[in-house]
């Protein structure tokens with residue numbers, strides 16, 4: 001169990017690096033540019049991921065020792081502070097939460113399948129958010145103004161973006177023999193379905209609608225074997241001109257990469 005959690009922790013770090021380096025991604029930091037994030041750079045994101053890596057390692061140890069949920073929440077809050085201190089900004093706030101939640105759920109469902117994992121996520125989120133006031137974050141304000149569910153809703157529902165959207169999209173594309181485009185099918189599905197509060201906070205419901213329409217367009221291009229890389233580059237320029245981005249999609253893409261890496265489905269040779 002201890003080594004299984006440590007292995008998942010490593011895959012969660014790997015997933016975040018794979019997301020960061022996937023290029024191009026509209027509005028987001030990638031190998032080409034920082035997208036619509038004036039306060040971010042590749043360097044800063046990598047510094048932040050060093051913090052995420054230490055955090056996930058400590059979290060796996062805490063879970064292996066059988067510590068309670070309060071200890072895991074403390075580690076998450078400490079990691080958010082350390083990220084601010086070392087990277088100077090909010091690089092992976094959503095991912096610190098989502099990756100911690102998945103690891104904590106995995107510790108409770110050793111050997112169980114994805115349905116059990118999703119249920120455990122929802123159960124833990126129910127305990128975390130039961131009666132907790134939302135606070136004054138960008139995401140909470142977007143949830144109030146636009147009636148969105150944001151990261152809390154995603155967690156309370158057991159990560160449907162991961163289990164019901166991204167993973168099936170990747171697996172369908174892989175089953176059709178298209179390993180090279182499977183990641184983009186997954187990106188398209190996430191863009192089309194996530195209620196991204198970063199997009200809402202930056203550009204309102206029009207911004208979120210743009211991301212969702214682009215997600216559907218990307219899915220069509222992938223399906224038709226058309227030039228989706230040029231499409232993504234052009235949309236990056238457009239997002240930068242609007243100051244539009246999709247931090248929630250980025251975090252959920254990282255989580256999807258992480259889980260596929262953990263199951264061995266990312267590798268060219270099935271394990």
Ligand SMILES: CC(C)(COP(=O)(O)OP(=O)(O)OC[C@H]1O[C@@H](n2cnc3c(N)ncnc32)[C@H](O[C@H]2O[C@H](COP(=O)(O)OP(=O)(O)OP(=O)(O)O)[C@@H](O)[C@H]2O)[C@@H]1O)[C@@H](O)C(=O)NCCC(=O)NCCS
Nearest residue numbers: 076090091092093094097137138139150151195197247248
């Ligand atoms: C529960 C917490 C996550 C607290 O939430 P809080 O209300 O403080 O935070 P939000 O503002 O809601 O931010 C949550 C981040 O989640 C990402 N996100 C957005 N939409 C979704 C979605 N639909 N599903 C999943 N995830 C989503 C997003 O993160 C990414 O974007 C970040 C940049 O966003 P923002 O800060 O708004 O930045 P800018 O637009 O650049 O802002 P300005 O410069 O304009 O000001 C980036 O960090 C990405 O990661 C949202 O930001 C949580 O904090 C909590 O309770 N923690 C406790 C400890 C813990 O981790 N526990 C785990 C124990 S198991």
Ligand SMILES: Nc1ncnc2[nH]cnc12
Nearest residue numbers: 020028029091247250251
């Ligand atoms: N690549 C990325 N760009 C901006 N914000 C992010 N949050 C997580 N990954 C991100």
